[in-house]
Amino acid sequence: MSAEETKQRILSAATTVFSHNGFAAANVADIAAEADVNVALIYRYFMNKAGLLHAVLDQFVNDAALVRKLFFKGQDLPTTEAELSVLADWAWDFFQQRHDLIRVILFELLNDEDQLDMVYKFFDSILVEHLPTEITDRLNDQSVTLGLASFFYGLVPFLMTIAIGDQWAQHYQIPPENLKHHFVIVFNRLFIRHIMDVLNEGSPPVSER
Numbered sequence: 516m517s518a519e520e521t522k523q524r525i526l527s528a529a530t531t532v533f534s535h536n537g538f539a540a541a542n543v544a545d546i547a548a549e550a551d552v553n554v555a556l557i558y559r560y561f562m563n564k565a566g567l568l569h570a571v572l573d574q575f576v577n578d579a580a581l582v583r584k585l586f587f588k589g590q591d592l593p594t595t596e597a598e599l600s601v602l603a604d605w606a607w608d609f610f611q612q613r614h615d616l617i618r619v620i621l622f623e624l625l626n627d628e629d630q631l632d633m634v635y636k637f638f639d640s641i642l643v644e645h646l647p648t649e650i651t652d653r654l655n656d657q658s659v660t661l662g663l664a665s666f667f668y669g670l671v672p673f674l675m676t677i678a679i680g681d682q683w684a685q686h687y688q689i690p691p692e693n694l695k696h697h698f699v700i701v702f703n704r705l706f707i708r709h710i711m712d713v714l715n716e717g718s719p720p721v722s723e724r
Contacts, residue, residue: 522560525550526574529567534615537622538568568623575616576637582609599707603699610677611695617677638670661710668706 516524528550532541543564547554561567610617620634652658676683676698684691 518560521552521556522570525552525557525560525567526571529571530615530619533568533571533622534618537626538564538619539626543567568619571616571619572637575613575620578613579609579637596703596707596711599710600699600703603702603707604695606673607677607695607699610673614677617674621674621678638666664706664709668709672702672706 525546529541529546532546532549536545541564543554543557546564546567547557550557557567561570623631653662676694680694680698681691683689684694689697
């Protein structure tokens with residue numbers, strides 16, 4: 516096994532252990548056991564547990580940026596409601612494939628400001644860095660509205676639904692396999708249409724149903 520393959524194995528094991536135990540309660544020995552490697556190897560590659568968490572989150576950010584580039588095929592932004600709906604569908608699949616990591620991110624979001632910075636980094640790399648400067652100017656009220664809506668009504672609901680959606684569906688006796696379909700519909704009606712109103716300021720608001 517190559518060094519890169521070993522690192523990936525350790526990162527995968529760390530994601531599993533962090534998601535089950537939380538970062539504070541997790542220990543390097545558990546991660547080494549999950550990865551079936553020597554503890555010393557983890558310290559050699561990542562220095563300590565914090566370094567390992569940062570490596571896990573960095574990989575998440577880099578993966579998101581790469582997949583985004585492939586998804587949009589050179590286009591900076593989705594520009595229509597239909598394209599934003601497709602983006603929601605893609606984001607669901609991307610996050611769902613990283614369910615354990617999403618749980619880690621949400622757990623650390625409220626427990627460690629350093630890890631919260633990683634969430635901002637992810638958000639910026641997937642969206643903000645690709646927006647025109649006229650809608651990222653933080654002195655502009657419309658820009659602030661767009662940024663707040665995208666983060667707190669866009670990204671955060673996605674993370675929460677991926678993390679606990681299955682349990683929610685089970686509690687309310689909803690087939691889990693239907694969750695994505697219903698979430699994307701709601702996301703479209705409550706968030707995407709609002710974003711389109713902001714981007715097309717001056718157009719009439721979407722009527723309530």
